[in-house]
Amino acid sequence: MIIVTGGAGFIGSNIVKTLNEKGRHDILVVDDLQGGENYKNLKGLHFLDYRHKDDFLDSIENDDFDGSDIDAVFHEGACSDTMEYDVNYMMKVNYEYSKHLLHFCLQHRIPFLYASSASTYGGGKNGFTEGDKCEDALNPYAFSKLLFDRYVRQIMPDASSQIVGLKYFNVYGPQEHHKGKMASIFYQLYKQVKNTGVAKLFKGIDGYGDGEQRRDFVYVKDVVKVNLWFWENKGKNGIYNCGTGKAHTYNEAAQAVIDAVGAGKIEYIDFPEVLRGKYQNYTESDPANLLAAGYDGGFYDMKDAVKEYCDFLDKGGYFNYETGDIS
Numbered sequence: 001m002i003i004v005t006g007g008a009g010f011i012g013s014n015i016v017k018t019l020n021e022k023g024r025h026d027i028l029v030v031d032d033l034q035g036g037e038n039y040k041n042l043k044g045l046h047f048l049d050y051r052h053k054d055d056f057l058d059s060i061e062n063d064d065f066d067g068s069d070i071d072a073v074f075h076e077g078a079c080s081d082t083m084e085y086d087v088n089y090m091m092k093v094n095y096e097y098s099k100h101l102l103h104f105c106l107q108h109r110i111p112f113l114y115a116s117s118a119s120t121y122g123g124g125k126n127g128f129t130e131g132d133k134c135e136d137a138l139n140p141y142a143f144s145k146l147l148f149d150r151y152v153r154q155i156m157p158d159a160s161s162q163i164v165g166l167k168y169f170n171v172y173g174p175q176e177h178h179k180g181k182m183a184s185i186f187y188q189l190y191k192q193v194k195n196t197g198v199a200k201l202f203k204g205i206d207g208y209g210d211g212e213q214r215r216d217f218v219y220v221k222d223v224v225k226v227n228l229w230f231w232e233n234k235g236k237n238g239i240y241n242c243g244t245g246k247a248h249t250y251n252e253a254a255q256a257v258i259d260a261v262g263a264g265k266i267e268y269i270d271f272p273e274v275l276r277g278k279y280q281n282y283t284e285s286d287p288a289n290l291l292a293a294g295y296d297g298g299f300y301d302m303k304d305a306v307k308e309y310c311d312f313l314d315k316g317g318y319f320n321y322e323t324g325d326i327s
Contacts, residue, residue, distance in 0.1 A: 001048065001069050005030040005056070005101070006077030010176040011115065011168070011223055013041040015074050017319050018224045020046045030056045030077060037178035044319030053077060057097060060104040067108020072231050075101055075114035080141065081182055082119065082278075087140045094144035099151065102163070106155070111162035113227055116239060118169040118216070118283050120146040128216075129286040130167065130239055138278045149239055156237055164230045166223070169243030169285050173220030173305070174312050175319065185250065186217070186306055189257040190313055193264040199254040203268045206281055210268040211251040213281045216243040219305040225297050226290070235293050243285025244299040256303050260310035 002019060006012035007029030016027055027047040032054075033039045042050070051059070059065060079093045098114065105112035121128050122136025132150075137143040149165055156163055172184030179187075189199045201211040208214075226242050229235060251266065258264035 001026045001028055002071050003028045003030060003073045005053065005073070005075045006115075007031050007045075007047070007050075008033060008038040008041050009076060010041075010173075010179060011171060011220060012074070012076035013045060013175045013319070014173065014220045014224050015076065015227060016045045016047060018221075018228065022228075028056075032077075035178060040318060041175045041178065044321045046321070053097070057100060060100060065104075065108075067104075067110055070108065070110045072111040072113065073101065073105050074227060074231075075112065078115060078145075080179070082139050082141045083181075083274075085140055087143070090140040090144045091147075094141070095148050095151075098148050102152065102155070105163075106159060106161060109161040111164075111231055113162075113164045113166070113231055114148075114152075116149050116165040116167040117142065117145045118167050118241070118243065118285065119280070120149060120167060121280075121283065124280060124282055127286065128241065128243075128284055130241060130289055138280070152239065159237060162231070162234065163237050164235060165239035166226060166230075166242040167239065167285075168223060169216040169218050169241070169283055171218055171220050171223050173309055174317065176220075177317060184217075185215075185253055186257060186309060187313075189254050190261065190310055193257055193261050197264050199258060199264055199266045200269050201250045201254055201266060202271045205271045205276075205279075208281050211254065211266065212249050214247040214249050214284070215253075215280070216245070216247050216283045216285045217253060217302055218243050218285075219300040219302075219309075221305075222297075222299045226295060229295055229297055230293075233294065235295070238289065238293065240290045240293060241285040241287060242290070243283070243287070244302075245285050245287040247282065247284035248302055252302070253306075256306040257310065259303070260307040 008031035025046040029050045119142035126134040137146045172186040176183045204210045
């Protein structure tokens with residue numbers, strides 16, 4: 001059996017989908033469907049069972065699982081709202097929960113692959129290379145992820161089973177509808193262009209021109225590919241960047257969507273005051289450690305990925321259960 005926490009979420013559901021394509025249906029999906037929209041991500045997936053995240057935590061704390069039956073845990077579940085400022089809540093959901101699951105995996109020698117975040121680089125003033133020298137946090141979400149990375153680094157030298165953390169940069173792609181305001185810029189721009197013909201970007205700030213803020217945008221298919229590469233190839237333990245290594249401006253992102261849709265224009269809006277001092281104007285993954293670990297799967301070209309994604313959204317936007325194709 002394979003366990004995917006956050007399996008009804010964006011990246012988690014894509015991991016389940018790819019495992020299905022590889023013939024694996026013996027999957028336990030762990031999540032919280034209270035939001036009322038992410039359940040739709042499960043309709044097109046094959047899996048053995050579903051458990052609420054709290055019930056699942058009770059089960060592992062009671063040692064109800066036979067660890068020998070579990071091939072891997074992909075821990076994608078988290079509160080990913082960067083505008084959530086209840087630090088205690090964020091620490092309980094993202095930090096304490098992850099610790100419990102990590103120690104369960106260590107006890108049973110189960111490969112543990114988990115989602116970290118490029119938000120752990122703060123404003124990026126010290127670069128984007130894994131390690132304390134570059135890391136910082138601009139909000140409670142980033143702090144919770146950073147603290148867990150630091151905890152893992154203390155545990156890792158004595159670990160007798162695989163532990164891999166992946167610092168996701170700006171991920172986009174299928175099955176992110178439910179994220180609302182936290183969905184990728186590509187999903188937001190697609191909806192804007194389809195509904196109004198206009199792609200709205202922030203005006204310049206902190207020395208950046210209008211729409212010239214830059215991010216390392218990574219297609220969700222590549223994120224899944226990196227996860228499965230580490231597990232299937234028994235990639236060495238560590239915390240690695242998961243990004244393309246090439247930043248693109250928001251202007252380039254908007255133009256890619258406009259080209260994919262076939263119409264539209266760009267307009268600029270004032271930068272929100274609530275985001276000042278909490279916004280990453282620039283991110284670009286340093287891929288050196290990922291490549292040194294042996295990963296050689298490459299990454300999608302952004303324009304090609306955006307075209308594929310927009311076509312996916314045009315055709316319904318959810319995975320199809322019967323055929324695995326777009327519904």
